Amino acid sequence: MISRTVYENIRKEVLEYFSKCNIKLTKEEKEKIEVADFGLNRIRELGLQLIEYINTDRVCAKDLVLLPGQTCPEHLHPPVGDSPGKEETFRCRYGTVYLYVSGPAVENPKTTVPDDKKETFTVWNEIVLNPGEQYTIFPNTLHWFQAGSEGAVVSEFSTKSTDENDIFTDPDIERLPIVE
Template sequence: MTGKAMEQTARSQALVLLEQAHIQLSESEKASLDVIDFGLGDIGRYGVQLIEYVNNDRYCARQLVFLPYQTIPEHMHPPVGEDPGKVETFRVVWGSVLAYTEQGEQSGQRSARLAEEDEAYFHARHEIPLEAGEQCTIGGNQFHWFQAGERGAVVIEFSSPARDRFDRFRDPRVVRETGAAGSGKEQP
């Protein structure tokens, strides 16, 4: 399957999950749904689909859609100028997500599924299982990552301003400024 075909499949699946979650979107919001693969070329494993409702110098709100077992690679939002790093709250509205942070007790085991060749890029092991109606807040300048459960997930993100181009990823293969088909948009 080509990059364009994978992107279209992920977009279609994300719209189905949004409908199952009873998220009402305008046609322009549906059209703005961005498919992000972090430059890794495996959207089923690593990626997220998102709609950015607002991102200004005071706050950001985004709708995130995860396909089943889809993972956002481990990353952090470092300080930028006077900003101590993006603080974000993730609230699951449908499905389930495993959040992993460096803050809190670090377990030797985890429930998330990772390919053996990718283990070296996932260090945060404080596991926070989130079901619909649950949320967690992650402070700035802290490595963290997410993986959806078997049905996927729909999540709303509320945060301080997103400055995605400054994010740091553990995996050096991650490319920050393209979606699955090279959209040129920034990624979460």
């Protein structure tokens, strides 16, 4: 649950990231920045901010903002009905993003995760994305990501988003945001 005050503070920080990147939003879009704390109530550690530009039956595009050191928790996009599941390309626009996917674990990861949540991060194949670099995650692949010390802005190009179908490793997580 995010209080209105926390939401407003973070929304303002997000708009500063967008303006640093020269990403123009309409007035209506500025009002509907999403702030997701995944129901964990520790947004600056575990959370994600975004603006969704389009989400039709076939195509979705968003720009994501991560605060310094903020982590989007581990999850995957399973097949849903006739769809093989969501496919996502993350393209770094600003800052550095440390992305972790299934595969050989890195020996010395460049990030740390909260001690009490360590067991909810199970994939440690590390991909480092700097501005202009990108990576595509196919359906049914566990992944999580964390921003470096400057925060990060990341474009996401994907098939349809259906957040309610995402499967998180942490059983405490509720994806759909609740603002009080």
